[in-house]
C-alpha cells in the first residue's frame with residue numbers, strides 16, 4: 001500500500017545510463033527531482049556481492065537472465081541504482097553516420113547525425129573519465145584477438161573504456177567488475193552523475209519499481225511499492241524493457257500503436273577456443289581491443305574481444321555431465337571472441353495480464369546470415385592463432401536491448417517525438433535505449449548518455 | 463540448512479538432477495556430495511517468485527520418480543530443438559530452469575556444511591584478485 005505522497009518537478013523512473021544523466025542535469029539546472037529505481041542502492045566500496053552466483057542473482061533482472069517467449073534468446077539487464085552502467089563492460093563508442101543515417105531514414109528525426117549529436121557526446125564525455133587500453137595492459141585473450149585479426153587482414157583498434165585509476169599493474173582482475181566495480185573505478189552513473197546530483201539535493205529511492213502511471217492534466221502520478229508520487233513531468237528511463245513495460249501496464253497501448261514495437265538486441269554469440277597452454281582470459285583487463293573492420297560493418301556484425309566468469313561460460317556451453325565438467329577443466333586454457341549482430345528490429349515487447357514481460361523476438365534470415373558470417377570470421381581467426389578446438393555456443397544473448405518506444409515524427413510508427421516527449425503526452429519524456437529506431441551495430445551506452453543530455457537540455461530550456 | 467523457497471522433496475529432486483548434470487568425476491565432487499543445494503535460496507530468492515514456485519512444484523512431484531525418468535527429462539531438455547512447438551519451447555524453459563540453477567550452485571564456490579574437499583572452482587583453478595585501495 002502507498003505510504004507517502006510527494007510532488008516533484010521531475011520524477012525519473014530508472015537510474016541507469018539515461019536516468020543518471022537526466023537526473024543530474026535537471027537537478028543542477030534547478031529542478032526538484034526524484035530518482036526511482038526498482039533495484040537496490042549498493043554502496044560500491046562496501047557491499048557489491050563478489051561471487052558471480054550472488055551478483056548475477058542480485059544485480060540482474062530475472063535473478064540473472066531473462067528469455068524471449070521461445071526461450072531461445074537470452075537477455076541480461078542490470079537492476080540496481082546505476083542500472084546497466086554498473087554491470088556493463090564500460091566500452092564507450094560514438095555512433096558513425098551509417099548508424100545515424102539509418103535512424104534518420106527510419107524516424108524522420110533531423111538531429112540524428114554525427115555533427116548534430118557532437119555537442120551532446122562532448123558533454124557526456126566530459127563528465128566521465130575515459131581511458132584507452134594501452135598495449136602493455138592487454139591480457140593474453142586480447143593479444144590472441146589482435147593476432148587473429150592481423151593474420152586474417154582485419155582492422156582492429158584499442159578499446160576505450162570509462163574508467164579511472166584501475167590498478168591493473170597491481171594485478172586487478174577486471175572481470176569482477178561485471179558485478180559492479182568494488183573501487184568505483186568504473187564510471188557508472190552510480191559513481192559519477194548520481195552522487196553529484198545527490199549533493200545538489202536529488203532524492204533517490206531504491207526498491208521503488210514504477211508499477212503504473214496516471215497521466216493527468218496538471219501532473220503525472222507514479223505508483224511504486226514505496227509510495228505514490230506526483231510530478232509535473234516524468235522521465236521514463238527504465239531501458240527498452242522497463243520503460244515500455246511501464247507504458248503498457250499503464251494502458252498506453254490504445255493511444256500509441258507503435259508501443260512495444262521495433263525491438264532489437266544485437267544478438268551475441270560466444271566462440272570459445274581451447275589452447276594447449278593457459279590463456280587466463282579472466283585475468284587482468286577484461287577487454288583490450290575491438291574490431292573496426294569496414295568489411296564487418298558492411299556485413300552487419302562486429303567482433304568483441306571478451307570473456308566471462310565460470311558460471312556464464314558453463315551455462316553458455318550448453319551441455320551437461322562429463323562433457324561440461326571436462327570442458328570446464330580447460331577454463332584457464334580458453335580464449336573467446338564474440339560475434340554481435342546488427343539485427344533487424346522485428347521484436348515486440350509486450351506484457352501479460354499480470355504485467356509480466358513477454359518478448360517476441362526471432363532471428364530473421366538476415367540476422368542468421370550475419371551471425372554465420374561473423375562465426376566464420378572468428379573461426380578463421382582462432383584457427384590462425386593455433387586454437388586446438390573452437391566451440392560455438394548455441395544460445396545467443398542480448399546485452400543491448402533497444403526499441404519499444406522508438407523516436408519518430410509519425411505517431412503511427414513511433415512513440416516519442418523529436419523533443420523526447422511521448423506523442424500527445426508532453427508530461428512524459430523518454431531518452432533511454434527504448435527510443436532507438438533500430439539497431440546501430442555499435443555499443444549504445446555513450447549515445448544513450450548523449451541523447452539524455454539532449455533531452456535534459458531541451459527540458460531545462462523550457 | 464533448510465530452504466525457505468523449495469520444500470524438502472523439491473530439494474531432494476534438485477540434488478538428483480544435480481547429480482545427473484554433475485556426477486562425481488575425478489577431483490570433481492558430485493552435486494549432492496558438494497552440498498551446494500544448501501545455498502539454493504541465495505539464488506532463488508532473486509528470481510521471479512512465480513518461476514521458482516513452478517520449478518519447485520515440478521521438482522517436488524518428481525521426488526519418487528525413478529532415475530531413468532529424470533535422465534529422460536535431462537535428455538529431452540538437452541535435445542529440445544528436436545521436438546515440435548510448443549513442446550520445444552517448454553523443454554528449453556525447463557532446461558534453463560534446471561541447468562542454470564544447478565550450474566550456478568555448482569560453480570558458485572559454495573559448499574555444504576559437511577563437505578571438506580575441493581570445490582569445482584578449485585578444480586578449475588579459478589582465482590580473482592581484487593585490489594581495493
Ligand SMILES: Cc1cc2nc3c(=O)[nH]c(=O)nc-3n(C[C@H](O)[C@H](O)[C@H](O)COP(=O)(O)OP(=O)(O)OC[C@H]3O[C@@H](n4cnc5c(N)ncnc54)[C@H](O)[C@@H]3O)c2cc1C
Nearest residue numbers: 014016017018038083084089091210238239242433443445
Ligand atoms: C553485461 C553487459 C555489458 C554491457 N557492456 C556494454 C558496453 O561495454 N558498452 C556499451 O555501450 N553498452 C554496454 N551494455 C549495454 C548498456 O549497459 C545498456 O545499453 C545501457 O545501460 C542502457 O541504458 P538505459 O538507460 O536505457 O537502461 P539501464 O541502464 O538498463 O537502466 C534502466 C534502469 O531502470 C530500472 N528500471 C527498470 N524498470 C523500472 C521501473 N519500472 N521502475 C523503476 N526502475 C526501473 C532498472 O533496474 C535499471 O536500473 C552492456 C550491458 C550489459 C548487461
